[in-house]
Amino acid sequence: MLKKFLVPRGTSDILPDEIFRWQEVESEVRNLLRVYGYKEIRTPIFEETDLFVRSMGQTSDVVQKQMLTLQSQKKSDADDIEIGGLSLRPEGTAPIVRSYIQNDLDKKESLSKLFYIGPMFRGERPQKGRLRQFHQIGVEAIGPGTSSPYLDAEVIALSVNILKVLDIKHYRLKINTLGALQDKENFSKFLRQKLKPNVSNLCEDCQKRFERNVFRILDCKNKTCKLVVDQLELGSDYLSEESRRYFAHVREALDSLNIEYEQSFKLVRGLDYYTHTVFEISDSSLGSQDALGAGGRYNNLVSDLGGPQVDSVGFALGMERILLAMPKETMVAKSAVNVYIIALDEISLKRAFQILNILRSHEISSDMTYRISSLKSQMRLADKVGARYVMILGENEIKKGVVTLKDMQTGTQREEKVDNLSKITQQLIEKQL
Ligand code: HAM
Numbered sequence: 449m450l451k452k453f454l455v456p457r458g459t460s461d462i463l464p465d466e467i468f469r470w471q472e473v474e475s476e477v478r479n480l481l482r483v484y485g486y487k488e489i490r491t492p493i494f495e496e497t498d499l500f501v502r503s504m505g506q507t508s509d510v511v512q513k514q515m516l517t518l519q520s521q522k523k524s525d526a527d528d529i530e531i532g533g534l535s536l537r538p539e540g541t542a543p544i545v546r547s548y549i550q551n552d553l554d555k556k557e558s559l560s561k562l563f564y565i566g567p568m569f570r571g572e573r574p575q576k577g578r579l580r581q582f583h584q585i586g587v588e589a590i591g592p593g594t595s596s597p598y599l600d601a602e603v604i605a606l607s608v609n610i611l612k613v614l615d616i617k618h619y620r621l622k623i624n625t626l627g628a629l630q631d632k633e634n635f636s637k638f639l640r641q642k643l644k645p646n647v648s649n650l651c652e653d654c655q656k657r658f659e660r661n662v663f664r665i666l667d668c669k670n671k672t673c674k675l676v677v678d679q680l681e682l683g684s685d686y687l688s689e690e691s692r693r694y695f696a697h698v699r700e701a702l703d704s705l706n707i708e709y710e711q712s713f714k715l716v717r718g719l720d721y722y723t724h725t726v727f728e729i730s731d732s733s734l735g736s737q738d739a740l741g742a743g744g745r746y747n748n749l750v751s752d753l754g755g756p757q758v759d760s761v762g763f764a765l766g767m768e769r770i771l772l773a774m775p776k777e778t779m780v781a782k783s784a785v786n787v788y789i790i791a792l793d794e795i796s797l798k799r800a801f802q803i804l805n806i807l808r809s810h811e812i813s814s815d816m817t818y819r820i821s822s823l824k825s826q827m828r829l830a831d832k833v834g835a836r837y838v839m840i841l842g843e844n845e846i847k848k849g850v851v852t853l854k855d856m857q858t859g860t861q862r863e864e865k866v867d868n869l870s871k872i873t874q875q876l877i878e879k880q881l
Contacts, residue, residue: 458572458580469771474565476613477585484606486563486587491543493567494518497535503542503749505720507661510538514570516580536569540586540764541721541746542753548590549755559593565767577737577769585610585770587743588762590750595759597694600725600745601701607729607741607763608707616731616773619740621708623699623727624715625684627691629748632723634686636662646676663716669736682713691724698725721746725761731773740773741765787814787876788835790826792842800841803851803869810873830856837876 455461462470478488501511520532537543544562547553553560564586572578587606589599604623611619626632639662643650647658651670658665666677684692702709709727717726726744734740743763751757787807791800797820807814815833817826823840830838840852845863853872854861864872 456580458574458578460579460581469774470767473614473767473770473774474585477565477610480606480610480613481563481587484561484602486561489544489547489562489564490566491537491540491547491564493569494534494536495543495546497533499542499546499753500535500538503545503719503721503753504539505661507657507664508719509664510570510719514538514572516569516571538570539568539719540564540566540584541588541719541749541762544586544588544762545590545749545753545755545760549750549753554591554756554758557591557593559589559591561587561589563587575737577734577766577772579768583767584764585741585767586762586764588760590758590760590762592756592758594761595747597697597725598701600698600761601705601707603743603761603763604698604702604709604725604727605705605707607727607743607765610765611729611740611770611773614770615775616740616770618733619729619731619773620710621727621729622712622715623702623709623725624712625687625691625695625698625724626716626722626726626744627687627695628723631687631691638686639663639665639682642680642682643676649673649676661720664718666714666716667718677714680714684713694724717742717744721749721752723747727763729765731769734769734772737769739766740769785813785815785830785833785835787812787837787839788826788830788833789814789816789839790823790830790841791816791820792823792840793820795846796820796841796843799846799866800839803839803841803866806869807873810870812873812876 497515497517500515504510515538516536518532518534518536544564548560564584566583567581568584569581571580574580587603589603604621608619608621626635640658643658643662643665647655650658650665650673651668654665654668654670654673665673668674668677687695699711715726715728717728722744724745724747728742729740730738731740732738741763743761745759745761747759750760789800789804791797800816804814804816817829827838835856838854838856840854845851848863849866850863851866852861853864
């Protein structure tokens, strides 16, 4: 028995039946991003592993457990593929910042509003909504021009508005602030103090996190850790006056846009680069993997990676989770075929093949079976592809030099002269097929 190959665990094929939903989402999102002034950027799907270690942090879960690193392989002396030290990108922020620095985008504009839509890779244990290859719609606003709380609010509002245009209504937006670097440091000290009496009740992982990355404890899914975290009372005492004021401005700007949110002192995000505003959008109907998207400010990342001291803010939404959260009825497959040509004998088939070519040269989407079979079976195929019109060619039509044109919506049919085909195609175009 020949081995059957399957799609790798945690990845999936997007079949033609589903792709239209992806394309619809992408086109709605692209449109909205254009309205907000974002331009697309595409970076490679792998980068130096160190880029992710330095940006997301050595102690982040993604770097510790989920990096998919490529193995160096020496094919021959002449053909040495040097890929050691490279990893599939687990997220888009670090690659975009790398590209921003490498291409001196700060010299071209004071505010670079960039977006990306593409696959990301994390070696996670797969489950519903958690994949090893998934797709993100991401937005990064980078540059000296981003140091305004209005931009934090706008980026948050944009993420929410993307969900709104996609008819997703049952989401929760949580926001918090980590403050500037010094505030973050104070926050971690404060957290350690609060957690200290309960360290022995934490899971093994969290006991290590207590020293190395105490914020991660707030996100631990372990039951006893959750109990400990639930009992914590956290305020915002660790924040400087300036950071407090900045966050108040962000909230005011969000209020002015009528964006509803909850402030959660326990929202810290799992990646090291965040400072000030952080946010997360969840949808409880998705089960345990309920985060539709997340983001925040990362004012030191560009300079930490060797670039200029410029501020930044962004977010990423998970495409697969968006598709799970969207109402199923929102999108109906649009037919790709406007005219289906049916040929009933050899001579008709020859003519039909030419007509197909003419229609396509007029940019009318059209198709046929390329074989002769009964009218009934070809009509069934035309129906299956959702054809708007059917052109039938048989002995009778060839003799008269016509085609029978059937409107599949109204069921009416008429004969049209083959000589008139360019006129017919024109009419079809005018009917805005
Ligand atoms: P993140 O929270 O790691 O943030 O991922 C953002 C979103 O990607 C998640 O909320 C989720 O919807 C989706 N996602 C993440 N991992 C998976 C997975 N294994 N399977 C399916 N979906 C997944 C970031 O990636 C940051 N770069 C966001 C950001 C941009 N912050 C600032 N700018």
